[in-house]
Amino acid sequence: MKRNYTNIILAAGLILAAAVMRIISAEMFIPNITPIAAVGLFGGAVIADKKYAYILPLAAMFIADIYFKLFTSINGFYGFDQLFVYGGMALTTFLGTKMGNVTGIKVLGYSLVGSFVFFAVSNFGYFLAGWNGYTISGLIKTFTDAIPFYKNSLATDLVGSVVLFGTYFLAKKAVGTQVQNA
Numbered sequence: 749m750k751r752n753y754t755n756i757i758l759a760a761g762l763i764l765a766a767a768v769m770r771i772i773s774a775e776m777f778i779p780n781i782t783p784i785a786a787v788g789l790f791g792g793a794v795i796a797d798k799k800y801a802y803i804l805p806l807a808a809m810f811i812a813d814i815y816f817k818l819f820t821s822i823n824g825f826y827g828f829d830q831l832f833v834y835g836g837m838a839l840t841t842f843l844g845t846k847m848g849n850v851t852g853i854k855v856l857g858y859s860l861v862g863s864f865v866f867f868a869v870s871n872f873g874y875f876l877a878g879w880n881g882y883t884i885s886g887l888i889k890t891f892t893d894a895i896p897f898y899k900n901s902l903a904t905d906l907v908g909s910v911v912l913f914g915t916y917f918l919a920k921k922a923v924g925t926q927v928q929n930a
Contacts, residue, residue, distance in 0.1 A: 759791065867901060
């Protein structure tokens with residue numbers, strides 16, 4: 749039982765560190781340098797109790813949004829399309845739950861897919877909010893305008909996956925815990 753709590757605390761700490769990174773990147777006005785898909789994949793892949801696998805990454809996002817709302821001029825809760833951002837996180841977490849035995853090549857592949865899924869879902873929500881109109885050209889503009897943000901997201905998701913999974917497995921090895929799901 750003690751091992752399970754240690755694993756959950758370790759995983760939660762790494763996920764919350766990503767939430768802090770989200771706050772710092774927003775405060776510095778550097779968009780999308782938070783490994784959002786990496787956080788979802790990590791939670792889904794390493795936390796055995798899938799309830800926590802979904803709750804921890806979503807809670808980390810929610811905590812950051814509360815911080816934005818209460819302490820900054822950044823919109824923490826900005827509208828209907830934000831549901832798609834949270835939905836994209838839930839879908840990347842779901843992908844993580846399907847990873848099975850974690851290997852470097854799986855982390856790479858799932859990171860690429862997870863980053864794209866988050867990009868597609870969150871930007872489709874932006875389109876549905878009507879920011880660029882409800883036409884095919886509005887849909888194309890939404891995704892075209894988002895490409896520079898996607899480049900940042902993809903890069904940080906890849907790096908974030910390496911850092912999250914690598915730190916987790918190194919820390920577990922250092923404390924003598926057998927590497928298995930939390």
